Amino acid sequence: MAKVFERPKALADVVTHYCPGCTHGIIHRLVAEAIDELGIVDRTVGVAPVGCAVLAYDYFECDMQEAAHGRAPAVCTGIKRVRPDLIVFSYQGDGDLASIGTAEIVHAAARGENITVIFVNNGIYGMTGGQMAPTTLVGHKTTTSPYGRDAKVQGHPVRISEMLATLEGPAYIERVSVHTPQLVNRAKQAIKRAFANQVEGKGFSLVEVLSTCPTNWGMTPVEALQRVANEMVPYYPLGVFKDIDAEGEDK
Amino acid sequence: MTFEMILAGFGGQGVMLMGQLLAYAGMTEGKHVSWLPSYGPEMRGGTANCTVVVSDRPVGSPLITRPGIVVAMNLPSMDKFEDSIKPGGLLVYNSSLITRSPKRTDIEVVAVPANEIANELGNDRIANMVALGALLGKKPMVEMQSILTALRHALPPHRHHLLPLNEQALDRGRKLVG
Amino acid sequence: MGERILMKGNEAIGEAAIRAGCRHFFGYPITPQNELPEYMARRLPEIGGAMVQAESEIAAINMVYGAAGAGVRVMTSSSSPGISLKQEGLSYIAGAELPCVVVNMVRGGPGLGGIQPAQGDYWQATRGGGHGDYRLIVLAPATIQEMVDTVQDAFDLADKYRNPVMILGDGMLGQMMEPVEFREQTVSSLAEKEWATTGLRNHPGRRNVINSLYLQPDKLEEHNQHLQRKYAEIAANEVRYxxxxxxxxxxxxxxxxxxxxxxxxxxxxxxxxxxxxxxxxxxxxxxxxxxxxxxxxxxxxxxxxxxxxxxxxxxxxxxxxxxxxxxxxxxxxxxxxxxxxxxxxxxxxxxxxxxxx
Missing domain, CATH: 3.40.50.920 (Rossmann fold)
Incomplete structure (x- = not known):
């Protein structure tokens, strides 16, 4: 009898440290599946962030580098420029990419570095215990916005995909979510596309994945998924924001 | 012998090149040389200067605060460096642009109407070569041939047609003192 | 004896780095070291390398981290304020034991300070500079010729000990010109960089990870003890004066x-x-x-x-x-x-x- 479901080969057979109900596990799996399906694991180097995914270097069965907080796009640039034959990806959270690492992501995108960026946006600092992120929605309570994020005090959440899509450099930018099985499938296609682009030399590709944090949101996993649908998606609309392959076609 | 000198003027007068030619010429003759430029915002429109050492011994400090020789191509440069010259030293100044006379009496002074001579030769931009010629006439620290070799090296090939003109300017400067 | 060339210090470092096998340079403009990245931007594309002007010194040093982790000879340069920005990256590079060469053409400080020559970064250079117990090997040449010779030495030391090496100059050494001779280098026998992230196909069966994170205190202490043994070995063998x-x-x-x-x-x-x-x-x-x-x-x-x-x-x-x-x-x-x-x-x-x- 044929096996119809198994662990992707690019995903290590270990117990991860992620909290129950967190969607990092799904996103890791999608990345590993994309690597497997493109047959690139033996020439892929991943770059782990600082944040919940800090230990990602233990979870992917390829060469890995651990970057300083926010610097993964610069580290990726270094690797890719000196070994263009490698497939280089970063896996970053919202504090890492959208706060401390904004300069690095904006300029890697502007340079059109031929790398793949997986940007996991759950609107909170999970690893450090639930502080406000640059992507925390207005009104949401965190340990550093205990009265709820007030735009007058803490400013507005950042829409990274829209912002980067204004640049000439990127080849492909899409925001996806993983709060329903259908959306997981869509996210899979986007992530695979982002890696395939690099293999084909098309340039900078970023997939923003809306994610949950049941622990720090103070919710059950199901409630957390509903919050993504009801609160995050309206502010962070899903879709393709930049696609050089589609440009010139009727939109 | 060790020649320690400061060459100064405003940006565009070619004082940096003058210094590089001396250093390069010295190097081709197997001497020890150093060339140290002033750098930073003062280069933008203000005065520029470089310090050059040409010696038969290894160069110690490349920074010279008491030079034996100063070449001043404009008044601010003479104002700035006249007092620093060692007693018995040499001041070469561009009398085309500097109207006052040097105050020092304990040094040797050479007035060179560098821009006037350059204009006579048909190119105002070779005033630096006239001054360099005068300097070398007074202090033959390197051979004129080595300066010409250095010029050939410094000028891009499409400017090599200017070499004879530069040679004339050097010669006029040297004859002025010789 | 080779040909003597009259060269600015900053450019001489660039040429020496190329001759030492460096093909990649990551930098950011700051006076008085600009002629070095400018030289690399001009020369490296001619020989199949690249100079990337980063968005900041922080990004530049992290590009160095990535490139060094991928196993190539790599360099960055800056001057005092920019070197302060690189300290985070240098700590990570030292922690992850990556070889690289960093040039500091020191200028006056503190703060934005000035742009003229200074040596006020001695403590920063010799005490590590960033967080944690680590050392840079710090080389301080006095002439342009010595600077050229030092660059080859710096890359060799970096590779031999898997440690960042800093060349500490000053604005004067960067800006001045002196005759230099690029001597034929004796090829040093250095170990293959088996640890580099070059992809599994280059080292089947062994996943390479570049990392400085050790969450278990006993493991981190073990790592520190390893580093200290290495530093003791360097101190015993590599003193130059x-x-x-x-x-x-x-x-x-x-x-x-x-x-x-x-x-x-x-x-x-x-x-x-x-x-x-x-x-x-x-x-x-x-x-x-x-x-x-x-x-x-x-x-x-x-x-x-x-x-x-x-x-x-x-x-x-x-x-x-x-x-x-x-x-x-x-x-x-x-x-x-x-x-x-x-x-x-x-x-x-x-x-x-x-x-x-």
């Missing part, structure tokens, strides 16, 4: 880089006056040449550290002299450069003080 007229000196001067040349000029005059002054010129600032100072302390009467700082290396000199003889200090800051006359006056003051005492 020059001694001038130390044998009969009453006063032994410590000075490095440009300042050592100014001291040499002052020493010549001093000898003419009958003052017996010698020089110990550290070429490795870390590891510091403790032994020659300890040896000289047995017979010299006094020591003097001359620096373009408010007094930083003088602390290492005092540690090395270990209380046996008085250690004096003379320095200028902010881009003011000590003059041979000023240094000579200090020699007289110390030596006459001794005679009077």
């Amino acid at each position: 020059e001694e001038v007229d130390v044998e009969d000196a009453d006063l032994v001067v410590a000075a490095y880089g440009t300042t050592a040349r100014i001291v040499r000029s002052a020493m010549e005059e001093a000898r003419r006056e009958g003052l017996r002054v010698g020089l110990i010129r550290p070429i490795t600032l870390w590891p510091f040449p403790v032994e020659p100072f300890a040896r000289a302390a047995e017979r010299a009467h006094a020591f003097l550290s001359v620096e373009m700082s408010a007094g930083q290396m003088v602390e290492d000199v005092r540690l090395a002299v270990n209380g046996k003889k008085p250690v004096y200090f003379y320095g200028r800051t902010g881009g003011m450069v000590p003059t041979p006359e000023g240094v000579l006056a200090k020699f007289r003051e110390i030596l006459e003080g001794k005679h009077n005492g």
